[in-house]
Amino acid sequence: MHNVCLFIIKFCDLWLLSVTVLNTKNCILTMADISDNNVEIITDNNVKITRANNVQLTTDNNVKITTDSNVEMTTDNVKITTDKNMEITTDNNMEVATDNVEITADDTEWSVMSCSACNITEMEFFEILRDRESLLNFFFCHNVLTCHTRCKCGALLNPTEDSVNHFIFRCRKKNLRSYRKCKTNFTILKGTFFENSALSLGKVAHLVMLYLCRPSPRYRYICVELNLSIQTVSKWFSHFRDIFIFWVNQQSSQIGGEGKIVEIEWCSGGHLVEGPWIFGGIEKSTGQFFVVPTEDSSSATFLHIFQEKVRPGSTVVSDIWKPSEYLDDEDVHNLTVNYSMNFEDLQIDFPCWANVRRLIPRKGRRKKYYLGYLSEALFMVHYPIHTQRFHSFWVSVGRMYPPITQA
Secondary structure, three states: OHHHHHHHHHHHHHOOOOOEEEOOOOOOOOOOOOOOOOOEEEOOOOOEOOHHHOOOOOOOOOOOOOOOOOOEEEOOOOEEEOOOOOOOOOOOOEEEOOOOEEEOOOOOOOOOOOOOOOOOOHHHHHHHHHOHHHHHHHHHHOOOOOOOEEOOOOOEEOEEEOOOOOEEEEOOOEOOOOOOEOOOEEEOOOOOOOOOOOOOHHHHHHHHHHHHHOOOOOHHHHHHHHOOOHHHHHHHHHHHHHHHHHHHHHHOOOEEOOOOEEEEEEEEOOEOOOOOEEEEEEEOOOOOEEEEEEOOOOHHHHHHHHHHHEEOOOEEEOOOOOHHHOOOHHHHHHHHHHOOOEEOOOOOOOOHHHHHHHOOOOOOOOHHHHHHHHHHHHHHHHOOOHHHHHHHHHHHHHHHOOOOOEO
């Protein structure tokens, strides 16, 4: 520790480094080069220690920095203490290198301010698109991108801008034994929704905005507006539908119950006779739903899904099918008696599934993509106001493609 003490004194005498130690409410510590003229220690109470503020250095067994707020640093344990009892010790998380001073916190949990629910208009989102920093903050808040990650060597990395106007995570931590620097570096887009994109973040975000706000058909409009080929737009639309399928899987739940009306849909690519089948239900009073794709359209499969997704006591209705067409009389009796379900042939004033089917394109679609079209329609019906769609879509993107927090 004596050598470390002399090293720190030497650098403090020369004033070649500037170190900022920040104590937040979560005891998060960061260090950054501010200038070549000062050393600052900043606490929650905005206590700053600089060269001009009577920083005292002593060499008898320790290096000591004192202020009125009782901030001190000693080399016996290399400990920094504040009034709130935050400390760093050399056993776990302080390292001193020959060309700089690095402070790491191996067990520190970094928290990012997340967006709970935002309603953004097109004009407001346009303003976000105009400013790169605002766009990055939007993605950080919705967990689409991360503003920090942990290197395999243990260092905490923050994104830096490289020469081609992209952000990357770069580690240059020095190994104290081998004196070699870690050379890990990777793009901030690694593992995210944007990883293999040839478009800029702003262009993709603009494409999403138009997709969520413009009704179908919108291919030609978006191609002209963003100067993109039909192939590029079609590819991104397919990615968006994957997000909607993920959202549907996350939102699907058991629905219905005593006194609840459940409207069900049993279809195959928009037709009731062929292809992969999709069984869905919507609870009319709450809008909760479930969607179950299946290759089997047998009575046993239908019965199993019914028992799993629809609560006993529900009143089951539909505007296009009758249970007797897909269930045996014994199965209908079983659901009616044992599960207290009522199958009513009612006139539905505002059929939920009719609104969903209305948003599914009738031309130019392939049956294998029908689940994606159906999921998109459910999303649009669930969020009829476009200002609600931005938040939910990007939150789903962040959950489906979580950014890398550990290299």
